[in-house]
Amino acid sequence: MKISEIFISIQGEGVEIGLPTVFVRLFTCDLRCTWCDSMYAVEGADFKEMTIEEVREEIERFDCKRVCFTGGEPLIQQKELEILAKDLIRNEYNIVLETSGHKNPPPVFWADSCLISMDCKCPSSGMEGRMNFELFERLRYKDQLKFVIRDEVDYSYAKEILSRYLIRAKIIFQPVYGTSLKWLTERVLEDRLDRVRVLPQLHKIIWGDIRGV
Numbered sequence: 001m002k003i004s005e006i007f008i009s010i011q012g013e014g015v016e017i018g019l020p021t022v023f024v025r026l027f028t029c030d031l032r033c034t035w036c037d038s039m040y041a042v043e044g045a046d047f048k049e050m051t052i053e054e055v056r057e058e059i060e061r062f063d064c065k066r067v068c069f070t071g072g073e074p075l076i077q078q079k080e081l082e083i084l085a086k087d088l089i090r091n092e093y094n095i096v097l098e099t100s101g102h103k104n105p106p107p108v109f110w111a112d113s114c115l116i117s118m119d120c121k122c123p124s125s126g127m128e129g130r131m132n133f134e135l136f137e138r139l140r141y142k143d144q145l146k147f148v149i150r151d152e153v154d155y156s157y158a159k160e161i162l163s164r165y166l167i168r169a170k171i172i173f174q175p176v177y178g179t180s181l182k183w184l185t186e187r188v189l190e191d192r193l194d195r196v197r198v199l200p201q202l203h204k205i206i207w208g209d210i211r212g213v
């Protein structure tokens with residue numbers, strides 16, 4: 001597998017925010033979001049080739065039963081990821097799959113012990129045309145759909161998507177790093193979007209915009 005990094009931190013985003021988690025960042029992505037904060041895992045050669053067994057051993061080393069697959073886009077390495085995820089589930093791990101809303105997660109990620117964290121890319125990302133909106137309606141109540149919002153255009157777009165599709169998953173509005181959390185919170189309150197959770201990236205509040213946290 002092409003692995004960018006494996007580390008332990010707290011979950012910085014979404015409904016599991018604050019929980020200790022082992023992050024497995026898989027290398028490469030087929031999208032190019034303008035504000036991507038992990039380009040080192042998208043382009044270049046900054047990755048390590050590891051066998052599935054080596055990745056598994058590295059995860060075990062942290063002695064933490066919660067694993068988040070992130071990237072890059074983890075589902076580009078779907079075949080290996082499925083084998084690894086099945087193995088972890090058998091060993092009572094809880095898994096979060098972070099994915100970008102354009103690839104259908106394979107069956108293993110619909111298990112009870114997996115949470116799918118899917119992005120809906122808004123216009124400021126430049127990738128909104130790549131989304132597969134049908135996937136949003138497949139998400140379960142326990143899953144989450146995350147909108148990363150930079151401006152009023154993104155905000156209106158997110159609202160439009162929520163009114164157009166029947167989405168059971170939990171909804172996260174997260175400001176692009178550097179965008180006002182107060183502005184976004186007040187917009188959600190003004191519009192009484194009572195199913196939307198406004199959440200910051202907690203790890204960046206704690207450590208700043210650095211790698212490996």
Ligand code: SF4
Pocket residue numbers: 029030031032033035036037038039042071072073100
């Ligand atoms: S999908 Fe994620 S990793 Fe890929 S370019 Fe966008 S923000 Fe970066």
